[in-house]
Structure formats: structure tokens, C-alpha cells
Amino acid sequence: MGGFDVGERLKQLRLARQLSQRELAKRAGVTNSTISLIEQNSVSPSVSSLKKILDALPVSISEFFAGEELSQEQVFYRAEELTEIGDGTLSWKLVGARRPNRSMSIIHERYPPGADTGEEMLEHEGEEGGVIISGTIELTVGGEVQLLTAGDAYYFDSRLPHRFRNKSDNECVIVSANNPPSFSDGGTEQHHA
Template structure:
């Protein structure tokens, strides 16, 4: 039955949005529903397909209304496949997914759009979209903010919390590595499992940094193995660390860091409890 028409609540459900969103899109000239003589809004199948396309362009491409109108010009519009909770590349064990795919999965399960996460974290929609596809393009700080927004931690996304804890023996040079998401920052796990402490080995290329400050619950301890590191607490407390130095601070204080050496800096970094 090609002439079937849906009321606004039905059309909104099929498009995965609220009726109020459809009314907003109407004021933005994205969609013009069929009107009954009494003014009731109705949507045929072609309009519902258009609604799905608008929803996809908004949530997955991060386009604003003007860009969506531009994209929809020259109809008929090719509707993208409906977004589902599990796409083909998401088959298998979620623990083995690239970190960007884990972020996308968590975002969708939370019912959050790219725009919503971007507004909450200060990360641009384009950066977030690129990261979900490639696991690249977010700074250390930005990744922490996105993880926090989605109710998880960077350590959990990186697979550090796999296992039940207890004993963990890792031989010299055999450390599991976090996915390389930030330029010049390599992180190796020194103790695997769901432990109270996150024990990591950081290798920082010259100039590598957190690219901004972040904060979370807990305490932190750093021991310098080689090179130099500048730690900034609260935006105005500067500490210069060198080979052999140790440093403790409370994680709730906004902190940022960068390698101030002209060579690689290597350090041991411990967080407790596991909140990073």
C-alpha cells in the first residue's frame, strides 16, 4: 500500500527522533508534511525516507540545517542504510574492536548524537566522526573527555581492564600497548587486569603533549626513567621533572603535560583508583 500515511508520532518513531524534532525540522524548511484540511501532519513513505536521511545527515555526518538542505537538493534523495546497533564491521568480540569503533558503539548505545557528544566535550563533530572511523585525530585530553562523556575510561577503551586482576607478570619489553591515538604518545601496560592501580609506561616523542588539561578522581604518581617532562597543575603551577625524579599529585586537579626534552622521554605513570 503505497498511499499509506503516518501520523507524526509514527513517523518520528520510524526516523528515530521525537515528534518535536519533526516540528523543528519543519520550521527549518527541511521537511514539509502533508496537511489534512484540519491541519494534521501526515507523512507518506517518501517523506519518512527523507526523515531518515535528515536524521542520518544530522547524527552521523554532523551537518547543520543549512548543510542538510544543500545535501538534500536535487531529489530524489538516496537514503543511507538505517543505522543499527550492530553494523557488519561491529561483528565479533567488542573487546577486540578498534578504540574508535568502541566509542561509536558506546555513543549509539547511549542514544547520543555526534553533535551532543561534541557539545559536551568541546571536540568538533568532524574530529569525533573521523576518530570513530579511524581511531585517529583526538588528543590525549580530548579522548579522556569523550570517554568520560560516555561513562567509560581511556584505560577501559584501550583494553587495560581485561581480565579479573590478581597476579600480572609482564616480561621486559613484552608490554601490551594502548592503541596509538595521539601523535608522539605511546603507552604500554605494566599491569593487566581490573586493578585498583593503572600502571603504565609512557614513551613521549619530543614535543608530545596532552594537548590540554584534564581531571578525574584519584591520585597519580610519576617516576621519570629518562628525558624531561613539564607538568602543569591548576593552569598555573609548573613542575619540571628530569631523569630519576618522582612526582605525586591528586588527579582532581586539572593537569596537563608535555615532553620538554629534545629527545624521547620515558616514564612510569600510576593512577589509583582506575579512573583514567
């Protein structure tokens, strides 16, 4: 995650909302020790568990990593200007995280071997689609599982439980889009384990 301090950022947001670790844990449906360990940076949360915690605040993932301030409407973005919203293992770089009134998310995703969005499937409002640029990914959507390779693509209703997992020995790169940008922006939708 480079220099980003996940634990400190979570603690700041929790305290700003005057929530105890116990209260936040209860709202998010995780154990008290989970919040404590994340805030101490003793454990790196998976995307799905961080999402549950942020939904309980509620704070969007892009707000969490980009900070609150919105930028001007930028048109071009250099690689280093993309906002990392991954979990320290898998990398998701969001285009225009601070853009005001953004109505979609475009994400450059990298999954090293073994990377997984988590056993607890992701579910959120909207639709998403993507194209596999290189490598192989196992994508589970609802009850279906497919192995996708470079050039293959997907498009599904994001309310269906879904999971991305790289079971190969090579990195997988995907460029995806979702709309509305609820996964990286809304905190209001409910998740069911």
C-alpha cells in the first residue's frame, strides 16, 4: 500500500464519528479485535472486510484512500496519480477518485498469484464489467464460476455475490468499470455475508 496508513486513517474516521472500537465492530458485524488489529496495522484487511467496516461508518472506499478533498475536473491522469484502493495484496487503482460527481468507477486492477477479494463475497448496487488484459482470473458470480484469460471479459449485476481470485502463478491485470460508482463510493448499501 506504499506509505498509506490504513490503521491511522480508520482510527481518525472512527474518532471523528465518536464511535468506540466495540461500537464500530458491532455495526460492521466484525469482532472487536478485528478493528483493533487493523488500527494497529497488525493485520491488513481484505477488500470485503474493509468494505463492511467502511459501510458501517459510512465512508466510501475512494474517500477513505483519497482523503476528503475533491479536486478540479481533471481530464488526464498519470499512472502515479491514480488512487490505490486495494488491500495491500491486490492492487485496484481508481481513475479520478477525487473527481466531483463521478458517475462511474474505472479501475486498473492487479492480482498477484494467490490474491483474492475474500471468501465473503462482494455485493453492491449497480453493474460492472471488465476485460482481462493479462494473466488468468477465477471469477465467481452468483453460483457460476469461470476461468477468464487475456482478452476475455465479463459484465454482471453487482448485486449478485461475486469474488475474484487468482489461482495461477502469474499476475492477472484487469481494466474494469462499474456504475454507479457504489463499490468505491457509496457507503449505504447493505451487505449480506
